[in-house]
Each structure stands twice: as C-alpha cells, then as structure tokens.
Amino acid sequence: MSNRERILQTxxxxxxxxxxxxxxxxxxxASGVSxxxxxxxxxxxxxLLDGIAAQAIEAMDEALAAAVERGNxxxxxxxxxxxxxxxxxxxxxxxxxTDSGSTTEALLRRSAEATQRWERLIADEVGDPVAxxxxxxxxxxxxxxxxxxxxxxxxxxxLEWLKPRTGRN
Amino acid sequence: MSNRERILQTxxxxxxxxxxxxxxxxxxxASGVSxxxxxxxxxxxxxLLDGIAAQAIEAMDEALAAAVERGNxxxxxxxxxxxxxxxxxxxxxxxxxTDSGSTTEALLRRSAEATQRWERLIADEVGDPVAxxxxxxxxxxxxxxxxxxxxxxxxxxxLEWLKPRTGRN
DNA sequence: GTCTATATGGTGATAGAC
DNA sequence: GTCTATCACCATATAGAC
Numbered sequence: 001m002s003n004r005e006r007i008l009q010t011x012x013x014x015x016x017x018x019x020x021x022x023x024x025x026x027x028x029x030a031s032g033v034s035x036x037x038x039x040x041x042x043x044x045x046x047x048l049l050d051g052i053a054a055q056a057i058e059a060m061d062e063a064l065a066a067a068v069e070r071g072n073x074x075x076x077x078x079x080x081x082x083x084x085x086x087x088x089x090x091x092x093x094x095x096x097x098t099d100s101g102s103t104t105e106a107l108l109r110r111s112a113e114a115t116q117r118w119e120r121l122i123a124d125e126v127g128d129p130v131a132x133x134x135x136x137x138x139x140x141x142x143x144x145x146x147x148x149x150x151x152x153x154x155x156x157x158x159l160e161w162l163k164p165r166t167g168r169n
Numbered sequence: 170m171s172n173r174e175r176i177l178q179t180x181x182x183x184x185x186x187x188x189x190x191x192x193x194x195x196x197x198x199a200s201g202v203s204x205x206x207x208x209x210x211x212x213x214x215x216x217l218l219d220g221i222a223a224q225a226i227e228a229m230d231e232a233l234a235a236a237v238e239r240g241n242x243x244x245x246x247x248x249x250x251x252x253x254x255x256x257x258x259x260x261x262x263x264x265x266x267t268d269s270g271s272t273t274e275a276l277l278r279r280s281a282e283a284t285q286r287w288e289r290l291i292a293d294e295v296g297d298p299v300a301x302x303x304x305x306x307x308x309x310x311x312x313x314x315x316x317x318x319x320x321x322x323x324x325x326x327x328l329e330w331l332k333p334r335t336g337r338n
Numbered sequence: 339g340t341c342t343a344t345a346t347g348g349t350g351a352t353a354g355a356c
Numbered sequence: 357g358t359c360t361a362t363c364a365c366c367a368t369a370t371a372g373a374c
Contacts, residue, residue, distance in 0.1 A: 003339085020269035023367060035368090037340050045368065094313070098267035100189030102368095112319055130330045133322045138303060140310030144263070153302045161299045164333055172357080192349060204350090206358050214350065271350095345370070352363070 004041040007031045012052050015095045016088050019147050021049060046102040053107050056093040057114045063089070064121055073125040074135055075159060077118065081139035082146070082155055091143050135162065173210040176200045177220050184264045185257050188316050190218060215271040222276050225262040226283045232258070233290055242294040243304055243335060244328060246287065250308035251315070251324050260312050295335040304331065 001009075010031040015021045024045060028038040042048040060080060067076035080090050093111065097103055115136070123132035142152060170178075179200040184190045193214060197207040211217040229249060236245035249259050262280065266272060284305070292301035311321060 018269070020267070024369090025367080034341055036342070036370090039369070040339065040341095043369085097316070098189070100187070115319055128330070130322050130326045134307060134327060134330055137310035137314060137321075138307050140313045141306035141308065142310070144309045144313050145306060147266070152306075153299050157299045158303060161297070161303055161334060193351090194349075203359055205352090205360070208351070209357060209359095212351085339374105341372105341374075343371085343373100346368090348367080349365080350363105351365100353361085354359100355361100356357105356359075 003031075003033055003037065007033065007038055007041060007048075008051050008055055011048060012055065012088070012092045015052065016091050020095060021045075021052070021099055024048065044102070045099075046104050046107075049096040049099055049102055050104050050107050053093055053096040053111060056089045056096075057110065059089050060093070060118070061114070064118055068121060068124075071125070073121050074162065075155075077122060077135060077139050078142070078155055078158060081142040082152060082158075087143065087146060090139070091146060094140070094143050095147075131162075172200075172202055172206065176202065176207055176210060176217075177224055180217060181221050181224065181257070181261045184221065185260050189264060190214075190221070190268055193217065213271075214268075215273050215276075218265040218268055218271055219273050219276050222262050222265040222280060225258045225265075226279065228258050229262070229287070230283070233287055237290060237293075240294070242290050243331065244324075246291060246304060246308050247311070247324055247327060250311040251321060251327075256312065256315060259308070260315060263309070263312050264316075297335070300334055304335075 007027065011021060011027045014027060014030060021027070024038055025035050027048070028035045031038065038048075042051060063080060063086075064073060064076060067073045070076075079086050081087055096107070097111070119132050119136045122135050123129050126132055126135070138158075145152060176196065180190060180196045183196060183199060190196070193207055194204050196217070197204045200207065207217075211220060232249060232255075233242060233245060236242045239245075248255050250256055265276070266280070288301050288305045291304050292298050295301055295304070307327075314321060
C-alpha cells in the first residue's frame with residue numbers, strides 16, 4: 001500500500017474513533033510518516049479532509065450500486081448508517097463536514113451531488129420522493145446519534161416500521 | 170440584559186451561522202466585551218459550550234411542553250428541526266457537540282437525558298416507541314442537513330407521509 | 339518522496355490593575 | 357465585574373537537506 005493510502009486509511013479510522021479529524025501531526029504519527037511526509041501528499045488540512053470524503057463517497061457509491069442489483073437499497077442505506085460494521089464510511093463522510101473552517105467548496109458540492117444520487121436510488125426503489133427523502137434523512141440522524149453514542153432501535157424494527165410507507169402498492 | 174446572557178446569545182447566533190462555535194476571542198468581540206470579560210463568566214471554552222447547550226435544552230423543553238398541551242408534539246419536533254424560524258435552538262445544541270475536544274462529560278449526559286425525555290414525549294403521542302425513535306432521528310438528520318445546506322422536503326409532506334405510521338389505530 | 343527544522347499565526351488561559 | 361497585557365502552547369504550513 002502506498003503511503004498516501006495508508007495516511008488516508010489511518011486518518012479515517014482516527015476520525016471515526018474520535019468523532020473528528022485530529023491534528024495533522026497526530027495523523028502523521030499514527031500513519032508512521034513524518035509531518036512533512038504527510039504534507040507532501042496532502043498540502044493542506046482541507047486537502048486531507050477532501051481525500052477522506054472522496055474515498056468514502058466512492059466506497060458508498062459502490063455499496064449502493066451493489067444494493068441496486070440486490071434490490072435492497074433502503075436496507076443497505078440504513079445499514080450504512082447504523083450497523084456497527086458498515087457505518088464507518090458514512091460517518092467518516094459526515095465527520096469531514098463538521099470540521100470547522102477547512103471544508104472546501106468543491107467538497108461541499110461533490111457531497112451534495114452524492115447525496116442527491118443516493119436519494120434518487122432510494123426513490124427508485126420505494127417509488128415515493130418524500131419517503132426517499134425521509135429515509136435518507138433518517139440515516140443522517142442515525143449517524144449523528146452514533147457520534148453522540150445514544151442507543152438506537154434495531155435495524156429490523158425500523159425496516160418493519162417503514163414497510164407500510166415504502167411499497168409501490 | 171446581563172453581559173453573560175448577551176455573550177450566550179451572541180455565541181449561539183454565531184454558532185448557528187457558521188456551523189461551529191468560533192474562537193472565544195471572536196465571540197467576545199462580537200458580544201461587545203473583552204476576552205477577559207468573557208472568561209470571567211465562562212472560565213473555559215467547554216463552559217461556554219455547556220452554557221449554549223443548557224440554554225438550548227431549556228428552551229426546547231419549554232417548546233415541547235407547550236406542544237404536549239396542544240397535542241402536536243411530532244409536528245413541533247420536526248418544526249424545531251426544520252423550520253427556518255424555529256430550528257435554531259436544536260441546531261445550536263447539535264453544534265456544541267461537534268466541537269472536538271471540549272465537550273464535557275456533564276454536557277453529554279444532560280443532553281442524552283434530554284434526548285430520552287423528548288423521545289418519550291413523541292412516543293406518548295404516537296403510541297409506538299420505534300416510530301418515536303424514527304421521528305426523533307429524522308429530526309436529527311434534518312438538522313444535520315440544514316448545516317450542510319441541502320434542500321429538504323416541505324414539513325407538510327413529511328407529516329403526511331408519517332400519518333399512516335403514527336396513529337394509535 | 340521523505341525527512342528535519344523552522345516560521346507564523348492563532349488559541350485557550352492566567353495575572354493583576356481598575 | 358470588567359478590562360489590558362501577556363503567557364505558553366499547538367496548529368498549519370514552508371524551506372531546504374537527503
């Protein structure tokens with residue numbers, strides 16, 4: 001693995017654990033490179049955040065594309081927000097937003113595009129734009145709460161609750 | 170109005186506008202006091218965040234108590250998350266969490282208590298704990314998105330979508 | 339490409355006069 | 357209670373050797 005990838009991966013892990021992206025020095029140390037080494041690959045903090053977000057968006061695109069094949073976009077979306085194993089990606093993405101000051105204009109734009117893309121996938125499945133928006137927002141709320149550490153209802157019960165509102169019937 | 174209140178109010182406004190609580194110096198200047206004056210009232214950044222959150226929690230408790238009287242807790246909850254006029258309180262509360270490092274243990278605990286309290290009020294109204302959790306989380310997601318600035322569906326259509334899932338029938 | 343060393347600015351926090 | 361002055365620290369970022 002290249003150092004760049006290693007840095008990205010380490011930064012993401014730290015961001016998920018701490019709820020925010022730590023200082024570049026801390027990221028560099030944890031990645032096994034020097035501060036200068038890190039800043040060769042990412043010339044600013046904003047660039048690092050951008051990298052984290054881009055990686056997360058790409059991975060989520062893949063996961064949701066696979067879900068479209070399987071026909072379980074809604075479940076996958078909630079799982080990406082909720083599951084202890086799968087929620088890391090989306091959480092990393094949201095964390096890169098809460099980093100005050102260093103959110104790029106380009107990052108905001110690309111994330112907004114991704115959000116629309118994902119909401120459209122959900123809408124294609126459930127056949128109702130309002131339902132799709134609500135499901136997407138529900139996922140955001142779940143991620144938000146996983147940061148603060150509150151308890152959440154099990155995924156199955158949420159899916160059960162959604163059912164009467166997500167059929168095309 | 171006391172200086173303490175003025176500082177708190179200004180800090181909340183800045184936090185809402187910027188998506189994060191700015192430096193104590195900036196808050197002091199905007200409040201019309203010196204940095205030392207601010208730190209007489211709030212002896213640390215954590216104390217200021219704590220003050221902002223406490224103020225927001227108290228105001229939301231009042232708003233939801235009034236909603237219980239009127240019997241529209243769900244609508245009020247979503248309005249507190251969504252409405253351009255009313256969403257400031259909750260947004261200020263969530264912003265004080267995303268402040269890395271300086272979130273007190275006491276703040277986390279009191280906020281978790283408030284969250285449970287509010288979710289219980291929703292559950293009392295809709296008669297289903299899963300629905301209540303989903304509605305509360307939906308609100309969190311909405312606030313999260315208002316920070317990033319994405320477009321949201323109108324409140325009425327969300328309430329309409331919720332209807333078949335929130336009756337006691 | 340990666341490192342060490344350093345510049346520079348801003349931040350939270352303290353001390354003490356008024 | 358409020359101010360000025362100052363502190364020590366840590367952050368991002370740069371320069372230049374290897």
